Amino acid sequence: MIPIKIRAHHLLCIQGYQGHGYSQDFEENMGRMVEKFRVNPTLPVMVVCETDAICEYCPHQSAGRCTNTTLTHEQISKMDSLVIEKLNLVSGATIGINKLISLTKKLNKTDVVEICDGCSWRECCLWFQDK
Ligand code: SF4
Ligand code: SF4
Numbered sequence: 001m002i003p004i005k006i007r008a009h010h011l012l013c014i015q016g017y018q019g020h021g022y023s024q025d026f027e028e029n030m031g032r033m034v035e036k037f038r039v040n041p042t043l044p045v046m047v048v049c050e051t052d053a054i055c056e057y058c059p060h061q062s063a064g065r066c067t068n069t070t071l072t073h074e075q076i077s078k079m080d081s082l083v084i085e086k087l088n089l090v091s092g093a094t095i096g097i098n099k100l101i102s103l104t105k106k107l108n109k110t111d112v113v114e115i116c117d118g119c120s121w122r123e124c125c126l127w128f129q130d131k
Contacts, residue, residue, distance in 0.1 A: 001044055004036075004044070007080050008081075008087075013121075014033060017030055020124050025057045040097070041097060070120045082114060083104075087106065
């Protein structure tokens with residue numbers, strides 16, 4: 001089975017998602033992804049530090065770069081690197097989504113504040129708010 005590419009910090013975003021996104025296409029895709037992971041907990045996911053299956057439907061994705069103006073492409077990539085580092089993962093590794101989600105539970109409030117620094121969704125993100 002071909003793994004779904006997910007950038008590392010999106011492992012957190014999918015757990016905090018409450019239906020708010022950058023566009024209708026983005027929200028519909030995000031909803032599908034969250035549901036897909038819910039009903040297929042062992043689905044293989046390739047963890048990456050680049051645009052992924054969620055960025056694919058985002059209006060800020062352009063030629064493989066994040067063009068969001070709230071945070072730069074480099075700042076977004078740093079979020080991914082922080083998650084990879086804190087969870088002792090390797091970029092490009094393929095692991096079941098359930099195992100990845102379990103790993104993220106190791107992150108404490110300090111980690112999450114550092115990773116999510118500057119994200120404009122913090123106020124409506126359950127992952128961030130519940131930490
Ligand atoms: S606060 Fe932002 S970056 Fe952090 S998990 Fe939520 S949506 Fe993702
Ligand atoms: S804002 Fe950037 S990182 Fe977030 S989904 Fe859109 S393209 Fe991907």
